[in-house]
Amino acid sequence: MNRSCVNCLKTMVISLNFLCWLCGAFVVAFGEFQMIHSKFASLIPTFWPIYPANTLVVTGTIVTCVCYLGVLGGMKENRCMLITFFVLLFVLMLVELAMACVFLVYSRKTEYFKNDLLQSLEIYRQSGPDGNKTIKKDFDAVQHLFRCCGVNDVTDWKGDVPISCCNKDPCNIVPITNWEEGCLEKVSEWFTRNYRSTGAGVVTMFIIQFVCMSISIPLFCHFSREGLGYQ
Incomplete structure (x- = not known):
């Protein structure tokens, strides 16, 4: 292999790995943004281990480290x-492929949301003014964001309807009108979209990393034949 081909392969490996490193950094930043602004974590504890924001941060961090090694190499x-x-990239790609499958499968398993949301609603109802402020704050934020009330509908609150269900200002004058639609379907749809988009993003990174790995093989073989690379 002549030097011009080697230089071309080096440039491609460095450029693609740098692009992959930038993608990993963006994924970490986006995951951190989701973790800071998300209002669902405390309401759906069953899904916390595979919460999209957590997965993005962990995956992005590992990708940036591995791709930085490829750039230096x-x-x-x-x-x-x-x-x-x-x-490392081969192992990471296998993990990403498994993650993509998990996200695509879980995007259809939204029946677990109902139990978690009902439990969170009961905790909200039974808590005093100073009790479990996190769930109260998150449930209020979800109802305000999605313009919904309760899990199935407003009757889930059994008459003790929070002010976040109000759909028309002013909300401190009787009679108060509330959103009639429940939050279950809207939250499920939100998670489904996020799981699918996260899975699609992981597949995209998998493809980029596969190209990087494929190009690095002939470059490594050339260095081996020339006796280069351990100094």
């Missing part, structure tokens, strides 16, 4: 870095 023509990059 290509720039320094270092076989040790390249083979480490190749192995």
